[in-house]
Amino acid sequence: MTLFDVVAAVKDPELRVLNLAELGILRDVSVDGDAVTVTITPTYSGCPAMDLIRADIESALHEAGVSEISVKTVLDPPWSTDMITEEGRSKLAAAGIAPPGRVFVTLSVRCPRCGSPATEQLSRFGSTACKSLWRCTSCLEPFDAVKAI
Amino acid sequence: MSHVGYVLGLADDALVAAQRLGEWCSRAPEMEEDIALANIALDQLGVARMLLTYAGELEGAGRTEDDLAYLRSAHEFRNVRLVELDNGDFAVTMAKLLFLSVYQRLLYDRSIGVGDERVAAVAAKARKESAYHVDHSSRWVVRLGDGTEESNERMQAAVDLVWPYTDQLFEVDPDVHALSVAGVIVDPSTLRPAWLAAVDAVLAEATLTRPLDSDSSVVRRGEHTEALAKLLAEMQVLHRAHPGARW
Numbered sequence: 198m199t200l201f202d203v204v205a206a207v208k209d210p211e212l213r214v215l216n217l218a219e220l221g222i223l224r225d226v227s228v229d230g231d232a233v234t235v236t237i238t239p240t241y242s243g244c245p246a247m248d249l250i251r252a253d254i255e256s257a258l259h260e261a262g263v264s265e266i267s268v269k270t271v272l273d274p275p276w277s278t279d280m281i282t283e284e285g286r287s288k289l290a291a292a293g294i295a296p297p298g299r300v301f302v303t304l305s306v307r308c309p310r311c312g313s314p315a316t317e318q319l320s321r322f323g324s325t326a327c328k329s330l331w332r333c334t335s336c337l338e339p340f341d342a343v344k345a346i
Numbered sequence: 347m348s349h350v351g352y353v354l355g356l357a358d359d360a361l362v363a364a365q366r367l368g369e370w371c372s373r374a375p376e377m378e379e380d381i382a383l384a385n386i387a388l389d390q391l392g393v394a395r396m397l398l399t400y401a402g403e404l405e406g407a408g409r410t411e412d413d414l415a416y417l418r419s420a421h422e423f424r425n426v427r428l429v430e431l432d433n434g435d436f437a438v439t440m441a442k443l444l445f446l447s448v449y450q451r452l453l454y455d456r457s458i459g460v461g462d463e464r465v466a467a468v469a470a471k472a473r474k475e476s477a478y479h480v481d482h483s484s485r486w487v488v489r490l491g492d493g494t495e496e497s498n499e500r501m502q503a504a505v506d507l508v509w510p511y512t513d514q515l516f517e518v519d520p521d522v523h524a525l526s527v528a529g530v531i532v533d534p535s536t537l538r539p540a541w542l543a544a545v546d547a548v549l550a551e552a553t554l555t556r557p558l559d560s561d562s563s564v565v566r567r568g569e570h571t572e573a574l575a576k577l578l579a580e581m582q583v584l585h586r587a588h589p590g591a592r593w
Contacts, residue, residue: 242471243392272396272467275474320378321482322385330378346474 201226203261204235210249211325212343214292217250221280224271232265233258238276241326241346278327278345295331295342306342308333347521350404351424352531353465354414356453357397358425361415362574363446364390365581366433375436382482386443389475393468400464416585420575428511430574437497437504440486445508447479448544449515452537461530484548491552502554509557515541 204226205218217223217237225236235254239247251268258266278297281289286296295309305314313335321344323330328341347355367387374380398411429446433439454476457469490501516538518526526533549556584591 239392239471241389241392242396242468242475243388243390245388272471273463275467275471277474320382321478322378322382324381326385326388330381344478346478 198261200228200233200258200261200263203257204254207250207253207257210246210253211327212289212294214288214294215281215285217254219282219285219288221282221285222250222276231263232267233263234267234269236269236271238271240276244326246325278343281343289343293340294328295340297343297345299345306331308336308338309340309342310338311336347424347519349462349521349525349530350401352522352525353397353401353404353462355424355426356465357394357401357414358423359429359446359450360390360397361394362423362425362577363429363443364388364394365577366429366431367439367443369433370439383439386479386482389472389479393472393475396468397465400468412585416582420570420578423570423574423578425570425574426511426514427569427571427574428508428514430571430577431508431511432573434504434507435500436486437490437500438507440483440490441501441504441508443479444483444487444548445512445515445545447476447483448541449512449534449537451476451480452540452544453532453534456532456537460532461528465531480544487548487554488552491549491554498553501552505549505554506557513559 205216205223207217209215209217209220209222212220220240222237222240223235224238225234227234227236235258237247237250237254247270254268255266279299281297289296290309293309295306298306306316306318307314308316308331311333313333315334316331317334318329318331319339320330323341323344327343327346329344330339331342332339364387367383367390370383371380371387374383394415395411398414402409402411402414428442431438431442433442451473454469454473457465458473460466460469487501487505490497492498493501516535518533518535522531523533525531526536546556
């Protein structure tokens with residue numbers, strides 16, 4: 198397993214089913230001698246999980262035998278839900294979280310449980326900065342959806 | 347106002363707005379709204395942190411985001427007075443959020459590609475979040491304005507109360523003007539026509555009347571209402587009592 202794979206496998210603390218590569222926030226892992234520099238980008242400007250993600254990356258690399266670790270944050274280009282991988286989208290759906298549509302072409306959100314397109318938005322803001330709150334009018338289950346951004 | 351002053355102004359607008367929105371936490375009219383306002387506050391706080399860090403670097407005196415947020419007094423804050431005003435009732439909060447978020451969305455949109463690459467990067471990220479803030483506040487203003495007789499009266503009263511403070515969003519001084527001519531940053535005064543058009547559309551749909559333009563010639567930065575000192579007292583109390591405290 199390369200060091201990139203080690204970092205890529207770290208789970209997102211809020212969307213636990215996704216790892217950092219699937220979420221699309223891992224930009225680079227570079228090795229210079231004993232020093233490893235990881236570059237990530239935040240999903241939202243105020244994402245409160247960033248500190249935890251940094252700590253999780255450090256401990257994962259630590260376990261892999263790396264002692265000199267720095268985690269950099271870059272903003273450019275800004276993260277978009279389009280950067281969530283196809284595998285990431287499938288995992289979100291399997292976990293009952295509606296994956297985001299492609300930005301600007303989202304027409305409706307399908308219920309991740311029964312697949313019905315008959316859903317309604319309860320709130321444009323949800324349990325974390327990146328989600329909104331929905332309800333399926335077919336199976337009546339409420340669910341989270343990752344907001345297209 | 348220097349380049350640092352301009353960046354601090356944007357940062358302080360976001361920081362103070364975040365603190366005010368955070369006051370709604372556990373007090374909003376319904377659970378979904380509680381979550382929405384806390385989320386918007388978080389977006390604002392994120393922008394504030396990135397810009398405060400940058401302002402500290404520009405200043406070159408070694409001040410961190412925490413130093414700037416927690417160890418300045420009211421007269422050193424450069425936010426517009428609009429964001430420091432008390433939350434008032436829910437209508438006042440929504441009027442404030444509408445006016446601020448339409449301004450921020452325009453400012454961030456036009457800041458993409460400016461010469462100041464740090465501001466451009468923050469703006470490219472924040473503009474997408476701003477679009478949600480504009481949408482959320484617009485829907486509430488329309489729902490309340492075009493609602494019952496009482497909700498209409500209170501929404502109109504809120505717009506009337508807050509309107510005079512919107513002038514300050516578009517104030518510029520010669521330094522900022524010079525920086526914008528050089529392509530480094532955006533001149534806020536150029537945003538006004540687009541801001542008015544966007545706000546007018548929401549007010550019209552909400553069956554609200556736009557107040558007459560005030561002629562308040564206010565100084566943009568550095569002069570505050572007493573509301574800011576009270577807000578800062580709460581925001582800074584922990585850090586001042588326990589310098590360097592961390593969670």
